[in-house]
Amino acid sequence: MNELSEKYWLHIKLLFIPYLVMMFLLLFPLQYLVYSPGGLTEVEKIISIEYNQDKEVEGTISSTFVMSIPRPTIFQFLVGYFNPYVDINVLPTSYEEYTNQEIAQISYADKDISVSTAIIVAYEAMNQIDASIHVAYEDKTIVFGKASYLSHYADIDFGDAFISLVGENDETVYTIEEISGVTINGGTYDMTFEKENGESYTVPIVKNAEVGLFGITFVTYKQVDPALSYPIFTEKPSNTGGSSGGLLQTLAVYNMLAAEDITHGLKIAGTGTINYAGTVGNIGAVKQKVLTAYENNVDVFFMSPNDYLTAVNVCEAYNIDYSEWLVSVATFQDALDYLESLGD
Amino acid sequence: MRMKKCIAEWKKYIAEFGCKKICDSILGGFIFSSLIAVPIYVILVEVMIVFMYKVNTVTVLLIVAAMGHNILWHHLTKKALSLKNPEALSDLKKVFFWSMVSLNILILAIGLIILLVMIPVWMV
Numbered sequence: 001m002n003e004l005s006e007k008y009w010l011h012i013k014l015l016f017i018p019y020l021v022m023m024f025l026l027l028f029p030l031q032y033l034v035y036s037p038g039g040l041t042e043v044e045k046i047i048s049i050e051y052n053q054d055k056e057v058e059g060t061i062s063s064t065f066v067m068s069i070p071r072p073t074i075f076q077f078l079v080g081y082f083n084p085y086v087d088i089n090v091l092p093t094s095y096e097e098y099t100n101q102e103i104a105q106i107s108y109a110d111k112d113i114s115v116s117t118a119i120i121v122a123y124e125a126m127n128q129i130d131a132s133i134h135v136a137y138e139d140k141t142i143v144f145g146k147a148s149y150l151s152h153y154a155d156i157d158f159g160d161a162f163i164s165l166v167g168e169n170d171e172t173v174y175t176i177e178e179i180s181g182v183t184i185n186g187g188t189y190d191m192t193f194e195k196e197n198g199e200s201y202t203v204p205i206v207k208n209a210e211v212g213l214f215g216i217t218f219v220t221y222k223q224v225d226p227a228l229s230y231p232i233f234t235e236k237p238s239n240t241g242g243s244s245g246g247l248l249q250t251l252a253v254y255n256m257l258a259a260e261d262i263t264h265g266l267k268i269a270g271t272g273t274i275n276y277a278g279t280v281g282n283i284g285a286v287k288q289k290v291l292t293a294y295e296n297n298v299d300v301f302f303m304s305p306n307d308y309l310t311a312v313n314v315c316e317a318y319n320i321d322y323s324e325w326l327v328s329v330a331t332f333q334d335a336l337d338y339l340e341s342l343g344d
Numbered sequence: 345m346r347m348k349k350c351i352a353e354w355k356k357y358i359a360e361f362g363c364k365k366i367c368d369s370i371l372g373g374f375i376f377s378s379l380i381a382v383p384i385y386v387i388l389v390e391v392m393i394v395f396m397y398k399v400n401t402v403t404v405l406l407i408v409a410a411m412g413h414n415i416l417w418h419h420l421t422k423k424a425l426s427l428k429n430p431e432a433l434s435d436l437k438k439v440f441f442w443s444m445v446s447l448n449i450l451i452l453a454i455g456l457i458i459l460l461v462m463i464p465v466w467m468v
Contacts, residue, residue: 001368001371001375002372003424003427004376004424005372006427007423019383022383023383026383026386026387026390036396036397037395037397038396041468069394072394076390079390079394083394236468238468291397292397296397
């Protein structure tokens with residue numbers, strides 16, 4: 001080793017400073033958020049249902065993911081800055097207090113809610129056709145945000161379920177709506193949570209005297225119980241997060257339950273959240289999602305009417321012919337009707 | 345016959361340099377080649393994150409970079425050995441050629457498994 005050091009000593013001396021500069025560019029994070037095109041995720045790879053196993057599905061139904069890169073390095077910032085497909089924004093204030101890992105955890109929790117909603121909407125739509133198909137669910141309240149002043153910040157994870165709180169006079173409440181009625185500012189209360197693996201834990205949490213809050217943001221959603229639903233479904237782990245796959249997840253689950261193949265052999269993708277009424281909601285990073293769909297040569301791309309105009313502008317800016325594949329749908333039923341019309 | 349010659353060459357090389365010098369050269373070669381290769385890996389991984397829609401292309405570039413790293417490692421190891429013992433009679437080119445080729449085949453095989461099997465599994 002010493003021989004190599006001696007032989008290349010001049011090179012080492014000359015390149016030492018440029019090397020350090022390069023490593024700084026490659027490792028130093030900036031307070032920005034970069035959006036770039038991602039890819040398609042076939043929904044059947046994350047949700048499977050033991051039903052209609054003999055049915056042949058010729059096409060595919062995929063949700064679209066984009067790369068959301070919080071705190072890019074200087075190098076990533078520069079690479080993105082000179083790429084027309086990439087958008088760079090200042091890191092939102094809501095993200096500033098969170099680490100990149102926490103931002104990812106929020107995104108995964110969002111995805112869980114989205115998948116649960118999609119299953120409910122699809123099963124209930126199919127229940128109108130076949131009464132044997134039914135879905136059982138219950139309300140679940142999870143941690144969706146944490147403030148820096150939250151006591152036991154590190155013990156409580158995003159996605160942990162709220163179970164109960166022991167308030168004044170040892171009164172135990174089980175819903176978040178009841179919490180304010182049994183707590184006072186500056187008080188410390190035992191709050192019980194349940195982790196995803198079913199393990200429960202209790203931590204004493206202080207209700208901040210200045211702001212009058214515990215420092216936790218909760219979200220309540222309907223969690224599906226696969227064991228009490230028919231047919232049984234399995235949700236597999238996914239590396240993508242966010243709620244924008246809701247519409248496509250609903251369509252895919254519906255297609256797994258329906259007797260006929262609604263894809264008609266097409267490569268179907270799209271983006272848009274779904275709510276319990278089956279309404280499609282708007283999403284972020286429309287530009288990157290449309291470009292991802294275009295790069296992947298999809299046949300049909302569904303999106304909400306609110307995002308459609310943005311998508312059309314993106315297509316025109318990039319000289320993309322959108323007339324054949326970009327479809328605006330306000331509801332899940334609109335998407336079904338459109339696909340049905342393709343079979344005529 | 346060829347195999348016998350190769351083994352004889354290896355025996356001669358080990359006898360000539362000794363384990364300590366060989367290990368030191370391999371370690372030196374690895375450290376120096378890594379100093380060059382690591383920033384390249386980091387650049388490619390960061391490019392991959394930004395251009396996820398070109399993940400296959402960047403993965404191919406990563407495989408090529410890993411193979412280049414291996415070639416450089418072998419080259420620097422040979423260089424270190426020849427600097428340690430300039431009068432050595434062993435044919436270092438021949439000694440290192442097959443180890444370099446076999447390691448590159450291994451890198452290629454692992455790279456292809458990642459490209460064709462692992463990435464489609466991860467991208468869900």
